[in-house]
Amino acid sequence: MITLNVNGKDVQVDADPSTPVLWALRDNLNMTGTKFGCGMALCGACTIHIDGNPTRACITPISAVAGQKITTIEAMEGDKVGKAVQDAWVKHDVPQCGYCQSGQVMSATALLRTNKAPSDADIDSAMAGNICRCGTYQRIRAAIKDAAKTIA
Amino acid sequence: MRKEWLNQGTALGDVGAAVAGGQGGVSRRSFMKASAVAGSGLVLGFFVSGGNKMARAAEAAAPAKVYEPNAFLRIAPDNTVTVQVNRLEFGQGVQTSLPMLIAEELDVDWAQMRGELADAGEQYKDPAFGIQMTGGSGTIAHSFIQYREIGAKARAMLVAAAAAEWKVSPDQVRTAKGMLIGPNGQQAKYGAFADAAMKQPMPATVKLKDPKDFVIIGHPVKRLDAQAKSTGKQQFGMDFKPEGTKVAVVARPPVFGAKVAKLDASKAKAIPGVIDVLEVATDRGGRGVAVIATGYWPAKQGREALVLEWDTSAVEKVSTAKQMAEFKALAQKPGLPVKKADMAPLAKAAKKITAVYEFPYLAHAPMEPLNCVIDLKADGCEVWAGSQFQTLDQMAIARTAGLKPEQVKLHTMMAGGGFGRRAVPTSDYLVEAANVALAYKAAGKSGPLKIIWSREDDIRGGYYRPSHVHRAELGFDAKGKLLAWNHSIVGQSIITGSPFEPMMVKDGVDATMIEGMGEPYELPMNLSVHNAKANVPVLWWRSVGSTHTAFVMETLIDEAAHAAKMDPVAYRKQVIDAKHARHHAALDLAVAKSGYGKKALPKGQAWGVAVHESFGTVVAYVVTASVKGGVPHLHTVTAGIHCNTAVNPMTIEAQVQGAVLMAVGTTLPGAAITLKDGVVEQQNFGDYVVARMPDMPLVDVHIVPSTEPPTGMGEPGFPPLAPAYANAIFKLTGKRLRKLPFDLAKTAKA
Numbered sequence: 001m002i003t004l005n006v007n008g009k010d011v012q013v014d015a016d017p018s019t020p021v022l023w024a025l026r027d028n029l030n031m032t033g034t035k036f037g038c039g040m041a042l043c044g045a046c047t048i049h050i051d052g053n054p055t056r057a058c059i060t061p062i063s064a065v066a067g068q069k070i071t072t073i074e075a076m077e078g079d080k081v082g083k084a085v086q087d088a089w090v091k092h093d094v095p096q097c098g099y100c101q102s103g104q105v106m107s108a109t110a111l112l113r114t115n116k117a118p119s120d121a122d123i124d125s126a127m128a129g130n131i132c133r134c135g136t137y138q139r140i141r142a143a144i145k146d147a148a149k150t151i152a
Numbered sequence: 153m154r155k156e157w158l159n160q161g162t163a164l165g166d167v168g169a170a171v172a173g174g175q176g177g178v179s180r181r182s183f184m185k186a187s188a189v190a191g192s193g194l195v196l197g198f199f200v201s202g203g204n205k206m207a208r209a210a211e212a213a214a215p216a217k218v219y220e221p222n223a224f225l226r227i228a229p230d231n232t233v234t235v236q237v238n239r240l241e242f243g244q245g246v247q248t249s250l251p252m253l254i255a256e257e258l259d260v261d262w263a264q265m266r267g268e269l270a271d272a273g274e275q276y277k278d279p280a281f282g283i284q285m286t287g288g289s290g291t292i293a294h295s296f297i298q299y300r301e302i303g304a305k306a307r308a309m310l311v312a313a314a315a316a317e318w319k320v321s322p323d324q325v326r327t328a329k330g331m332l333i334g335p336n337g338q339q340a341k342y343g344a345f346a347d348a349a350m351k352q353p354m355p356a357t358v359k360l361k362d363p364k365d366f367v368i369i370g371h372p373v374k375r376l377d378a379q380a381k382s383t384g385k386q387q388f389g390m391d392f393k394p395e396g397t398k399v400a401v402v403a404r405p406p407v408f409g410a411k412v413a414k415l416d417a418s419k420a421k422a423i424p425g426v427i428d429v430l431e432v433a434t435d436r437g438g439r440g441v442a443v444i445a446t447g448y449w450p451a452k453q454g455r456e457a458l459v460l461e462w463d464t465s466a467v468e469k470v471s472t473a474k475q476m477a478e479f480k481a482l483a484q485k486p487g488l489p490v491k492k493a494d495m496a497p498l499a500k501a502a503k504k505i506t507a508v509y510e511f512p513y514l515a516h517a518p519m520e521p522l523n524c525v526i527d528l529k530a531d532g533c534e535v536w537a538g539s540q541f542q543t544l545d546q547m548a549i550a551r552t553a554g555l556k557p558e559q560v561k562l563h564t565m566m567a568g569g570g571f572g573r574r575a576v577p578t579s580d581y582l583v584e585a586a587n588v589a590l591a592y593k594a595a596g597k598s599g600p601l602k603i604i605w606s607r608e609d610d611i612r613g614g615y616y617r618p619s620h621v622h623r624a625e626l627g628f629d630a631k632g633k634l635l636a637w638n639h640s641i642v643g644q645s646i647i648t649g650s651p652f653e654p655m656m657v658k659d660g661v662d663a664t665m666i667e668g669m670g671e672p673y674e675l676p677m678n679l680s681v682h683n684a685k686a687n688v689p690v691l692w693w694r695s696v697g698s699t700h701t702a703f704v705m706e707t708l709i710d711e712a713a714h715a716a717k718m719d720p721v722a723y724r725k726q727v728i729d730a731k732h733a734r735h736h737a738a739l740d741l742a743v744a745k746s747g748y749g750k751k752a753l754p755k756g757q758a759w760g761v762a763v764h765e766s767f768g769t770v771v772a773y774v775v776t777a778s779v780k781g782g783v784p785h786l787h788t789v790t791a792g793i794h795c796n797t798a799v800n801p802m803t804i805e806a807q808v809q810g811a812v813l814m815a816v817g818t819t820l821p822g823a824a825i826t827l828k829d830g831v832v833e834q835q836n837f838g839d840y841v842v843a844r845m846p847d848m849p850l851v852d853v854h855i856v857p858s859t860e861p862p863t864g865m866g867e868p869g870f871p872p873l874a875p876a877y878a879n880a881i882f883k884l885t886g887k888r889l890r891k892l893p894f895d896l897a898k899t900a901k902a
Contacts, residue, residue: 016449032384032387032393036448037521090378090379095382097520097569098377099390128845130845132845138809
C-alpha cells in the first residue's frame with residue numbers, strides 16, 4: 001500500500017511501487033480524466049501537476065511521489081486558473097476528438113500560473129510537449145490568451 | 153442527383169449490398185436508387201415505423217416518463233431532445249452537426265439538443281453506403297436529408313398530437329423553439345406531447361425548410377461535447393471498464409503474420425496481478441501471446457517478461473529501401489491502363505521533365521490507442537469499441553466467435569481520433585480481441601476483457617497509408633505548352649481483397665489509387681498503375697488516394713505553369729475549364745482573402761498555391777512559407793472552401809485546421825514508417841514524428857456561399873496543403889520537392 005495525495009485527499013493505492021501514477025489513477029482509483037497516449041512522456045496526454053509542476057504521469061512511478069501533491073484534471077473546475085482555462089476551451093470550441101485535451105488543459109494551466117501574459121512563442125514552447133493529432137493548436141493558442149485576460 | 157454525390161457513389165458504392173449478397177458490381181444507378189430511397193425516408197426510424205412494435209416493447213422496458221422507444225430521437229419531459237447519432241464521433245463533429253439537422257426541422261432551441269452515439273443496428277446504416285460506418289467524408293453529405301426529414305416528421309407528429317388534444321386542426325398549431333402553440337392561447341412544451349406524438353401516424357412526406365429560412369444550419373454552432381472534453385469527464389472507449397474487467401495486452405509477431413516458435417511464460421506469470429498467459433491467433437494468420445492481468449501495468453510488465461521466440465520463416469520480410477528500389481523500377485514500365493493519350497509528342501518535346509515521387513507508409517496514430525472491451529458469454533457477445541465500421545465489425549466478431557451477427561451487441565464508444573484506422577475491412581483489432589476472449593473462455597475463465605494497445609503496438613501494428621512511387625514524364629513545346637504527360641503509379645491496393653473490391657476495383661485498378669489524378673485539368677495524360685504486393689497491411693488514411701495524388705498533380709501543375717512562364721494562379725485559372733466553377737470560386741476566394749499578388753510579403757517568404765477536389769469538396773490553399781538554414785517553415789494558410797451548404801462553419805473551420813496540421817505533419821523529417829527485414833523501425837512519437845504546436849501555421853478559412861446539397865469536409869482539407877507548401881519552397885529555393893517527408897538537403901535543384 002502506498003499513500004498518495006490526489007486532489008487534496010490522501011488515498012491508499014494497492015499497486016507495485018513501479019506502477020506509474022497514470023495507471024494508479026486510472027486502474028486503481030478509477031479516475032479516467034488523465035489519458036494514456038504514449039507511455040513514454042512523448043505526447044503529454046497524461047499531464048498532471050506534482051506540487052504544481054506539470055508532470056507526465058505515464059513515467060512517474062507512484063513510489064516517487066509519496067508525500068507530494070498530485071493534482072489532476074478532475075480538480076481543475078475548482079481551481080481559479082484551471083477553470084478559466086476550461087471556460088476558454090469551451091468558448092473557443094477547442095476540442096475535436098478531445099482525447100489529448102485533459103493534458104492540454106493541465107499544461108496550459110501550469111503555464112498561466114507562472115506566466116500571466118504568454119506570447120505566441122511562450123505558448124508554443126510550453127505546449128510543444130502536448131500532441132494533438134486533430135490540429136486544435138490554433139484554437140488552443142487563442143484560448144490560452146483569452147484565459148490569461150480572464151485571470152489578469 | 154448532383155454530380156458530386158455520384159462521385160462519392162463511385163468511390164464507395166453500396167457496400168451493404170456487396171457484403172450481404174456478395175453480388176458486388178454496384179453501379180451508379182443502384183447508388184442513385186439507394187440515395188433516392190434514403191432521401192424519402194428509408195432509414196427513418198423516428199418512433200419506428202410499422203405498428204410501433206419495437207416502440208411498445210421498448211416503452212415497456214423504459215423507465216417511466218422518458219420517451220425512450222424511437223430509434224433516432226427522444227424528447228424527455230424536461231424538453232431535452234436526444235439524438236441518436238448513427239456515426240462514430242472521433243473529432244469531426246458529427247455528434248453536433250447531425251443534431252443540428254434535426255433541430256432545424258424539429259424547430260427547437262439549440263440548448264435543448266443532446267447527442268448520443270448509436271449502437272450497431274440495422275436502422276443506423278449509412279443511407280448511401282448501406283452499412284453502418286463513418287467514412288468517405290460522408291456523414292453530412294449522406295444524411296443531410298435523412299436527419300432533416302426525421303426532424304420534420306417528428307415535428308408533424310407533435311403538431312398532430314397537440315391538435316388532437318386541443319381539438320383543432322393541425323394547421324392551426326404552430327411551433328416555436330420547442331413549444332407547441334394553439335390558436336386560442338394554448339401552449340405546451342414538446343416534452344408534454346412526446347408520448348402522444350408517438351401514437352400519431354407517421355406522415356408519408358414532409359415539406360423541408362427552404363434554405364433561406366434556416367436558423368441553425370449554416371450558422372456557427374459550438375460542439376455539444378466541448379465541456380465534457382475540456383474537463384476530463386468525456387468517457388472514451390479507453391475509459392470504459394465494466395465491473396470485473398481484466399486487462400489484456402498482446403505480444404504480436406515482429407513480422408506481420410509470423411508465428412510463435414517458443415514461449416516461456418513462467419516469469420510473466422510470476423508477476424503479481426498477472427492472471428493468465430494465452431497463445432492467441434493474430435492478424436494475417438499469425439500467432440501471438442495475450443497477457444491478462446488485473447490492470448494495464450501488470451499486463452504490460454507481464455508481456456515484457458515473456459521469453460518468446462518467433463518463427464518468421466513463412467512470411468515475407470519487407471525492407472523499405474529494397475521496396476522503394478523495386479517500385480521505382482516498376483514505375484518505368486507501363487502498368488494496368490487507366491487512361492490513354494498519344495505519347496508521340498514526348499519524344500520531340502522541346503522541354504521535358506521527368507519526375508519521380510516517393511511517399512512512405514504512414515501510421516494514423518490517433519491519440520487514443522486502439523482498445524475495446526469484449527464480454528463473451530455462452531449465448532452472445534457484448535463489445536464496446538470506437539468503431540468506424542459497426543456493421544462489418546459486428547459481422548467479423550460474430551464470425552470469429554461462432555455467433556450470429558445479431559448475437560453480437562456492439563456499442564459505439566467516443567473515440568480519440570481515428571483518421572481511418574478504426575475503419576478496417578478485416579476488423580483486425582476486434583477479431584484479435586474476439587480471439588483473446590475465446591482463448592480466455594477456453595482456459596475456463598469468463599468476464600469482460602479490455603484489450604489495450606500500447607503506442608508501440610499502434611505504430612508497429614500495420615494498416616498504414618500505403619507507400620507509393622509516382623513517375624511522370626512531361627513534354628512541353630518551346631513556349632511551354634504541355635504536349636504529353638506519361639504517368640505511372642506503383643503501390644499496394646487498399647481495396648483489393650476487401651468487401652469493397654466489387655465496387656472499387658475495376659479491371660484491376662483500385663479507384664482509391666488514382667482518385668485525384670485528372671479533374672479539373674484536361675491533360676494529354678497516359679496513366680497506368682502497378683499493384684505491388686507486400687507483407688504490410690495497408691489502409692485508407694485521411695483523404696485516401698488524394699494523400700499522394702494531389703501532391704503529385706499540384707506540384708507538377710506548378711511546374712507546368714513555370715514552364716509556360718506564367719503565374720501559378722493565372723495558369724490554373726487558364727487551364728481549369730469554366731465548367732469547374734467551384735474550383736474557380738474556391739481558388740478566387742483563397743487568392744482574394746490572402747492578398748496573393750497584391751500584398752508584399754516579409755523578406756524571405758514566398759507564396760504557394762494548390763487546389764484539389766476530394767469527396768465532392770474543392771479546397772484551394774494559398775500559403776506563405778520561408779526556409780531558414782535549410783529548414784522550411786509554413787507561416788499562413790488561407791483556405792477557399794467549396795463544400796456547397798456549410799452546415800456548421802465552426803466545424804468546417806476546425807476540420808480545415810486539423811487537416812492542415814496533419815498534412816504539415818507529413819512534411820516533417822521522421823514522418824515515415826520504414827521497415828527492415830520485415831520489422832517496423834519506428835516505435836513511438838519519439839521516432840515517428842507528428843506535428844506539434846510550433847508547426848501549426850495560422851489558418852484562415854473562407855467558405856464559398858452555396859445552398860446546394862452539402863459535400864464532405866472531414867478529409868478534403870488535407871490534399872492541397874503539402875503541394876501548396878512545396879510550391880512555396882520552390883519559389884524560395886528553386887528546388888522541387890518530390891519526396892515526403894520533405895528533405896531539402898537531398899533535393900536537387902530543378
